[in-house]
Amino acid sequence: MSDECVLSQKFKIEGGNFGNAGKASTSIKEILKEIGIDPSIVIRASIAIYEAEMNVVMYAKKGIITLNITPEELHLKLEDEGQGIADIYQAMKEGFSTATNEMREMGFGAGMGLPNIKKNADRFEITSIPGKGTTLDIIFYLNKTGNQ
Numbered sequence: 001m002s003d004e005c006v007l008s009q010k011f012k013i014e015g016g017n018f019g020n021a022g023k024a025s026t027s028i029k030e031i032l033k034e035i036g037i038d039p040s041i042v043i044r045a046s047i048a049i050y051e052a053e054m055n056v057v058m059y060a061k062k063g064i065i066t067l068n069i070t071p072e073e074l075h076l077k078l079e080d081e082g083q084g085i086a087d088i089y090q091a092m093k094e095g096f097s098t099a100t101n102e103m104r105e106m107g108f109g110a111g112m113g114l115p116n117i118k119k120n121a122d123r124f125e126i127t128s129i130p131g132k133g134t135t136l137d138i139i140f141y142l143n144k145t146g147n148q
Helices: 023-034 039-059 101-105 113-120
Strands: 007-014 060-069 073-082 123-129 133-141
Touching: 007 023, 007 039, 023 039, 023 060, 039 060, 039 073, 039 113, 039 133, 060 133, 113 123
Parallel strands: none
Antiparallel strands: 007 060, 060 073, 073 133, 123 133
């Protein structure tokens, strides 16, 4: 099959705007359902991108999610401008969180965001530059022959 992109769309996220939190991930979920992506992939992708979106809302100034779909894969790329992650290894541990008390009072900051993204994705890559921002590549294979 071709690696040609079938669908590409971008979604903006505003850091600190809890009122709009979840809108981008909800839009992506609806698109995936409308175009007939396997429901089990829609669920996993929705969980992963919601966690990623919330990290931008909680820790970054702004971010952009790029949704790319080819016949072989669903690729969600999130790029943010924010504080970055000083220790990715530590941040990937379940339960590790740098959430403020205010974030915890809203029900966030359990330290499961990045581990949940990794658990739900078929492939997950994270890069971060402290003081600049973080990039997540979250990939789901759409068929059984994907390079897993």
